[in-house]
Amino acid sequence: MRILFLGDVMGRAGRAAVTEHLPRLRDEWRLDFVVINGENASNGMGLSGDHAKVLFDAGADCVTLGDHAFDQKDMLQHIESDSRIIRPLNFAKNAPGKGYRLFNTRGGKKVLVVQALGQVFMKRAFDDPFGAVEAVLQKHPRGGLAQAIIVDMHCEATSEKMAMGHFCNGKASLVVGTHTHIPTGDAQILEGGTAYLTDAGMCGDYDSVIGMDKAEPMRRFLTGMPKGRFTPANGPATLSGVYVETDDRTGAATRVEMVRQGGRLQQAGPAD
Numbered sequence: 397m398r399i400l401f402l403g404d405v406m407g408r409a410g411r412a413a414v415t416e417h418l419p420r421l422r423d424e425w426r427l428d429f430v431v432i433n434g435e436n437a438s439n440g441m442g443l444s445g446d447h448a449k450v451l452f453d454a455g456a457d458c459v460t461l462g463d464h465a466f467d468q469k470d471m472l473q474h475i476e477s478d479s480r481i482i483r484p485l486n487f488a489k490n491a492p493g494k495g496y497r498l499f500n501t502r503g504g505k506k507v508l509v510v511q512a513l514g515q516v517f518m519k520r521a522f523d524d525p526f527g528a529v530e531a532v533l534q535k536h537p538r539g540g541l542a543q544a545i546i547v548d549m550h551c552e553a554t555s556e557k558m559a560m561g562h563f564c565n566g567k568a569s570l571v572v573g574t575h576t577h578i579p580t581g582d583a584q585i586l587e588g589g590t591a592y593l594t595d596a597g598m599c600g601d602y603d604s605v606i607g608m609d610k611a612e613p614m615r616r617f618l619t620g621m622p623k624g625r626f627t628p629a630n631g632p633a634t635l636s637g638v639y640v641e642t643d644d645r646t647g648a649a650t651r652v653e654m655v656r657q658g659g660r661l662q663q664a665g666p667a668d
Contacts, residue, residue, distance in 0.1 A: 397428045397505055397544050397644055400655065401572050402637035403579065404462070405437040406600030406607035407628025411450055413599045413635045417657045418455040425639065425666060428501045430455055431509055431546055433574045433596070434481075435462035440608065440628040442467030445474035448481060458482060458499060460511045462550040462575055463518065466491070484513040484550060485532065486523035496532050498542060505644065508532075508542035510568075512560070514551020514575075525549070525556075526563055533567045538647035544569040545647060551575055554594050561592040569642045569649050572596050577606040579636045579654065579661075589648025597636030602660050604629035634659030639666050 400421065405411060414432065421427065432451050434443040442464040448471075451459050458480050465483045466472055475481050475493035485495030496510040510532050512525035529547060536542045545568040549560040557573035564571045566588025572595075573580075579597025586592055598607050605613035608626045616622055634656055641651040656664040 397501070397507070397642045398426055399507070399544060399546065399570065399640045399642065400425065400427050400430045400637060401546065401548075401570065401596055401640070402430070402432045402599055402635060402655070403596030404433045404435045404574050404577055404598045404600070405451065406577065406598045406633075407436065407440045407630065409601045409628060409630045409633040410599040410607070411437055411447060413633035413658055414451055415454045417635045421657065422455045428503055428505060429457050429499070429507050429544070431458045431460060431548070432456045433462065433548060433550070434459040435464055435550070435574065436598070436607065438468050440626065443471055444468040445470050448474065448478065452480065457501070458497070458509045460509065460548045460550070460574070463513055482509055482511050484511050484522070485528040486513055486525050495528070498536065505543045506541060508536050508545045509548070510546070511548040511550060514549060514553060514556040516551065516553035516556045518552060525560065529560070529564065533564065538567055538569060539645060543644050543647055544642045547571045549573050554580070557594050561586065561590065565590045569647050570638070570640050572638055579656065581654070583638060583652045583654045585649050585652055589646065591638070591640045591649035591652040593638045593652070593654070596638055597656070599633060599635050599637075601629035601631040601633050603631050632659045634661045636661070
């Protein structure tokens with residue numbers, strides 16, 4: 397199976413990058429399944445129903461969220477009517493929506509998508525992500541009903557993301573980190589056949605401070621005082637993420653490649 401995972405979509409620039417590049421990449425790379433983290437797609441804070449539709453129309457099969465899952469209030473209702481949107485497993489016990497789902501690909505294969513929030517350096521204490529993920533993976537063994545399993549680990553600490561990668565080694569096809577908006581250079585396949593990347597980066601304008609227009613973040617760093625609101629940068633955006641190929645029989649990853657398309661970063665992607 398050929399899978400593409402795209403990192404946090406950041407505002408209008410990120411949405412534009414997805415709509416510009418994803419339809420072409422689906423065809424060129426013969427993708428079976430596409431997951432996009434839509435955590436910051438609506439003005440940098442959460443995801444609206446209208447902007448979720450933009451991502452799906454561009455070619456996403458699943459959209460994951462994060463700690464800003466319900467910053468856009470209409471998502472409280474919208475997520476109940478669109479099961480393609482996944483919020484974190486351990487967000488809150490009474491949160492609407494689901495933290496995982498078994499999807500059917502366009503070719504009839506099955507992909508399990510799971511998302512969890514980390515605990516280290518996060519603004520609120522979420523439930524244990526490791527126990528939450530383990531409970532799902534025990535019910536859905538890799539290579540069984542789920543021919544591929546994707547875990548989106550949404551958190552601040554690289555150590556916590558790496559720990560989740562090793563925790564899921566041999567159980568997931570891909571463990572990928574989101575939330576920090578900077579693509580890391582450690583794409584690899586662990587010995588148990590799990591592809592891993594600490595952070596997929598963002599789909600957004602990298603002439604920025606993690607996707608935000610530079611002026612206000614710089615002012616706060618230099619003076620310690622806020623003057624205005626953070627607003628997403630709207631220059632040319634880079635589509636950032638990871639490409640994975642898996643064995644349909646075992647669910648193990650056989651290939652992993654970093655993805656960067658468009659914008660100002662060095663370009664990357666599968667060569668064939």
